[in-house]
Amino acid sequence: MIILLVILALAVIFVLYGVSIYNRLVKLRTMVQEAWSSMDVMLKKRYDLIPNLVETVKGYAAHESGTFESVTRARTQAMNANTVEEKQAAEKNLGQAMVNLNAVAEQYPDLKANTNFLQLQGELTNLESDIEKSRRYYNGTVRENNILVDTFPSNFIANMYKFTKSPFFELENTAERAVPSVKF
Numbered sequence: 001m002i003i004l005l006v007i008l009a010l011a012v013i014f015v016l017y018g019v020s021i022y023n024r025l026v027k028l029r030t031m032v033q034e035a036w037s038s039m040d041v042m043l044k045k046r047y048d049l050i051p052n053l054v055e056t057v058k059g060y061a062a063h064e065s066g067t068f069e070s071v072t073r074a075r076t077q078a079m080n081a082n083t084v085e086e087k088q089a090a091e092k093n094l095g096q097a098m099v100n101l102n103a104v105a106e107q108y109p110d111l112k113a114n115t116n117f118l119q120l121q122g123e124l125t126n127l128e129s130d131i132e133k134s135r136r137y138y139n140g141t142v143r144e145n146n147i148l149v150d151t152f153p154s155n156f157i158a159n160m161y162k163f164t165k166s167p168f169f170e171l172e173n174t175a176e177r178a179v180p181s182v183k184f
Helices: 002-060 065-080 084-106 109-113 115-150 154-160
Strands: none
Touching: 002 065, 002 084, 002 109, 002 115, 002 154, 065 084, 084 109, 109 115, 115 154
């Protein structure tokens, strides 16, 4: 009788432990989704700011249409990216296009003194800081999720219920890891 009670107690503990792991996996998956959503909102704000910045620069450098088209294409690509991997590639292209736009703007001293341009520059700098914070939060939640999905014994529950690892949102080269410096 005592052996039966011990076995029953162990079974109950095992089931409760499994439920606990399952609930934690659900929680982390939801946190990853929420973190991605927050970062996506910040990126959208930046995408909305870029056309205003381009238009301001266009007023001073109308003959630089190739640069403006490049920024517009990169922005559209980034806005249409759906997965983390697509978004990473699109963000890399957008970053390069913005560097080119900044180089064009650097050639026009009057533009650097323009109040509207300075305001847009400040907003972009603040957004870049917010995006970096969102990126760190997202990657932190991904780390916690991936650890739980990979470690023993939670990996059994994760595999049983098809919980998967999430991709990190990483920048490819070290120069891109710094918040872009927008100097005009």
